[in-house]
Amino acid sequence: MTTRCGYCGENVDKRQGTHVHDPKICSACKRELPTAEFPRWPSSADGRRHQCRTCVRGELDAQKVKRAENRERSRQWRNEWFRKNGYTWVVRTPDGRYVTPLEAEHELDQKEQNAQGYNWE
Numbered sequence: 001m002t003t004r005c006g007y008c009g010e011n012v013d014k015r016q017g018t019h020v021h022d023p024k025i026c027s028a029c030k031r032e033l034p035t036a037e038f039p040r041w042p043s044s045a046d047g048r049r050h051q052c053r054t055c056v057r058g059e060l061d062a063q064k065v066k067r068a069e070n071r072e073r074s075r076q077w078r079n080e081w082f083r084k085n086g087y088t089w090v091v092r093t094p095d096g097r098y099v100t101p102l103e104a105e106h107e108l109d110q111k112e113q114n115a116q117g118y119n120w121e
């Protein structure tokens with residue numbers, strides 16, 4: 001069983017030991033970087049992604065932004081729908097403030113984002 005290396009095109013038998021490219025050129029930004037700069041990716045022949053951390057992170061950030069935008073849109077739609085039908089809805093925060101669900105979700109989002117960091121290894 002061999003795996004074609006997406007980086008050099010060679011057929012690699014992973015049982016024959018590791019097939020490492022060090023340094024390696026990022027397929028996105030074309031910089032030559034040490035292997036450690038490429039996130040682990042068990043399904044590829046050299047065990048690493050072909051894009052460096054910086055590029056992969058940028059990709060993830062773009063996905064995150066898109067998801068946040070979608071969430072924002074459905075939230076706005078829901079709040080408008082409540083208002084249109086004469087409903088008001090307030091949420092009491094742990095420290096005793098009254099906010100709209102929109103504000104509450106924003107606060108929680110912020111908190112989550114602060115608590116979350118990327119962890120590759």
Ligand SMILES: [Zn+2]
Binds near residue numbers: 005010
């Ligand atoms: Zn290779």
Ligand SMILES: [Zn+2]
Binds near residue numbers: 028031053054056
């Ligand atoms: Zn890169």
